[in-house]
Amino acid sequence: MAFSLDRFDLDVFVAATLAEDLGGVGDITSEAVVPADAVFAGVMDSRDAIVVAGLPIAKAFFRALDPEAEVEMLAEEGQRVAAGADLMRLRGKARALLTAERSALNTVQHLSGIAMLTRAYVDAIAGTGAILLDTRKTLPGLRILEKYATRMGGATNYRMGLWDAAMIKDNHVAVAGSVGEAVRRAVAAGIERIIVEVDRIDQIEPALAAGATHLLLDNMGVAVLREAVALVAGRVPTEASGGVRLDTIRAIAETGVTYISVGRLTQSAPAADVGLDFTSG
Structure with a gap:
């Protein structure tokens, strides 16, 4: 099922965020260092115990630049995971995935931080x-x-x-x-x-x-x-x-x-x- 929130346009958010990072020029590091045909495979993981939030949005960032990227979710939204837990596995065009990396991570880090603090108050x-x-x-x-x-x-x-x-x-x-x-x-x-x-x-x-x-x-x-x-x-x-x-x-x-x-x-x-x-x- 596609990720959807009332009054929120995921495609617009992803496009605007990537445009801010690319500055109308592009990812000059990846374009200079990474061959155009290179493939990247990697795992997103948590170094802390967290409550997961934002993985579908991270996936949208990667897919926006590589529509054929293979993205496997390894955790569910709202799930409490231990430090070291794998959250997402992905494989695709190296330049595209590296360009989207920071936007995807920023989103998961920020939203999971909010979810984790919230859970502490709920538990209390x-x-x-x-x-x-x-x-x-x-x-x-x-x-x-x-x-x-x-x-x-x-x-x-x-x-x-x-x-x-x-x-x-x-x-x-x-x-x-x-x-x-x-x-x-x-x-x-x-x-x-x-x-x-x-x-x-x-x-x-x-x-x-x-x-x-x-x-x-x-x-x-x-x-x-x-x-x-x-x-x-x-x-x-x-x-x-x-x-x-x-x-x-x-x-x-x-x-x-x-x-x-x-x-x-x-x-x-x-x-x-x-x-x-x-x-x-």
Whole structure:
């Protein structure tokens, strides 16, 4: 089955990425050093224990420059693999595969790094009932891929953009005049999903009374979160957000919040150590 993501054009992404690397000139190293008829066979492997993400995109890079390249997937998306695990075996025109190598590896390294960090957060809250969410804190142009990687790590995608739900934050409230007024305006506009950020207990009832469908409890300590969850009493989903770390997320989850959103999943994930090694011609 072809790799497909909603609102993402794989062919356009691959073409643009390769064009950026080639600079309108070409791979001058491979063209100078590698004979035109040379064959490259190699294995992509992980030097770290990782959660795999991005292999179908890597395959698309190789196939874009050598449509007849033989590409064998050795791991599945979302699979946790040990250090030293082989991820992909390929064979084809040496110049083409070497030209595509860096773009393919960059993608797998970045997305697998996000998936691995995400899985660590998911594991940390296992059994609590809380659901891990990602955020819009993504690199421009890579949001759909980065959010795909968080799914591979076990998180649930939150808003994909500004278009699929209203999120009323402190600056919106400041302009509107109050939490209640901001929410009433969103309701009047016919918006169904209205997420409201509150950072004080006394903002909860006005937000709910005006029509909030989801409360984002921003930068609240564990004790305050428990009080907020008790006050909401299941009327809408609750979400803890702000400064969540791997060493604090379980205590936050145990307050009874529905969701926990973590920006660092996409903001701060280190790249996985993935390489491509020549095996034979």
